[in-house]
Amino acid sequence: MRFPHDFLFGAASAAYQVEGAWNEDGKGLSNWDVFSKIPGKTFEGTNGDVAVDHYHRYKEDIKLMAEMGLESYRFSISWPRIIPDGKGVINEKGIEFYNNVINECLKYGIVPFVTLYHWDMPQVLEEQGGWTNKATIDAFLKYATTCFERFGDRVKHWITFNETIVFCSLGYLAGAHPPGIKNDIKKYFQATHNVFTAHAKVVDQYKKMKQYGEIGITHVFSPAFSVDDKEENKIAAYHANQYGIAWYYDPILKGKYPEYVLKILKEKGYIPDWTEEELKIIESSASKNDFIGLNYYQPQRVVINKDQVNPTYKNREDATGAPGNISFDGFYKTVKMDDKRYTKWGWEISPEAFKDGLKMLKQEYGDIKIYITENGLGDEDPIIDGEIVDVPRIKYIEEHLKVLKDAISDGMNIKGYYAWSAIDLLSWLNGFKKQYGFIYVDHNDNLKRKKKLSFYWYKKVIEERGESI
Ligand SMILES: C[C@@]1(C(=O)O)OC[C@H]2O[C@@H](O)[C@H](O)[C@@H](O)[C@H]2O1
Secondary structure, three states, X not given: OOOOOOOEEEEEOOHHHHOOOOOOOOOOOEHHHHHOOOOOOOHHHOXXXXXXXXXXXXXXXXXXXXXXXXXXXXXXXXXXXXXXOOOOOOOHHHHHHHHHHHHHHHHOOOEEEEEEEOOOOEHHHHHOOHHHOOHHHHHHHHHHHHHHHHHOOOOOEEEEEEOHHHHHHHHHOEOOOOOOOEOOHHHHHHHHHHHHHHHHHHHHHHHHOOOOOEEEEEEEOOOEEEOOOOHHHHHHHHHHHHHHHHHHHHHHXXXXXXXXXXXXXXXXXXXXXXXXXXXXXXXXXXXXXXXXXXXXXXXXXXXEOOOOOOOOOOOOOHHHOOOOOEOOOOOEEEOOOOOOEEOOOOOEEXXXXXXXXXXXXXXXXXOOOEEEEEEOOOEOOOEXXXXXXXXXXXXXXXXXXXXXXXXXXXXXOEEEEEEEOOEOOOEOOOEOOOEOOOEEEEOOOOOEEEEOHHHHHHHHHHHOOOOOO
């Protein structure tokens, strides 16, 4: 069986991780331009000043994507490249750059799939409270509307936010991402609510503009499973899914927050500062979402936590999702299991959990259109006789595509797969040592691009529409 004709085979990137040109052509400072330069925050002080220079090499990169037969390229727009201070004058050079990227994609028949916010907020707004400041909501609405006005004639697939749980939890609980605040649970939940309000307003605005494309949001999809049949551990898994999935997916797809979490927040005094109007726009825009984007890498294996709750001062490595951490509220902890497979960064490799998780989503949210907006293997790719022989990545992606093929056969409404990542790029905290791409970037030879084994493999998969998977 082949993947359906309307299924998109894609690959993804993010502005801060690929573009570089951090201070060129009128771009304003982003929170990551500043945060990444604080000593100790990133591996060996790596940052996105140059990244892999996609800003200057996008034509070469998109040509390679076309050679791979890529049907769609998911990339993000840098807000401070469009509106340097986040809320004022539009930077026409920034508009020009993304028009060029979009037009280059269309030249090859590659569908542009655009993320409006992939973590790089204008520094001016971050300094004013970022997502904890409600003024950021309308600044984001203005930025999104500008993008719809300037690119919406050719871009018909929009993602508002990438992985809200990551930039909010690492920003306000772990302190590993901007603004680097540790253990502020009230600010964490406030930031998530303001993001959901911004999302709802932008969806509403997009529909009013009648551009007849589609819009949604991308969330982390990391379903939690108990390590055994003990009641306390099953309760831990339920709690983890309420905080990690329901809190994020319910307001988007059901238009309301999950009662289980609200009850606890009320008891602890963490209910966000919200207005009836905000709750109404979240409710009224829910039905206008066209899809949900899932970033699946791994499940969570959880047990009830009986240890002393340590503040969530994650260090750089464990802030990148490896198991072995206590939840910020101390309720559960994630664990490694002897019978599971893991990446070099300790992330579990489990297509089986992907399949089980997708079934959970369908039961909870029905037939909402799904794109897998990220999935891939972070690895230190083997180089043999000058060739990048990334067989583990081929195996990883093949196993997960097989799950999707079966899920679609079982009637799930899954319309695309975006491998993370199209090209090796800067990992926010891990520098360049953690590779995800089909295209290798040689940091010892002027960022020269080189096709990996997986480039040729994915090309064949796309040609055959996955028939041999
Ligand atoms: C933490 C980490 C990683 O480096 O492995 O998770 C997977 C992937 O998620 C993406 O949304 C991030 O933009 C990208 O940088 C990656 O980030």
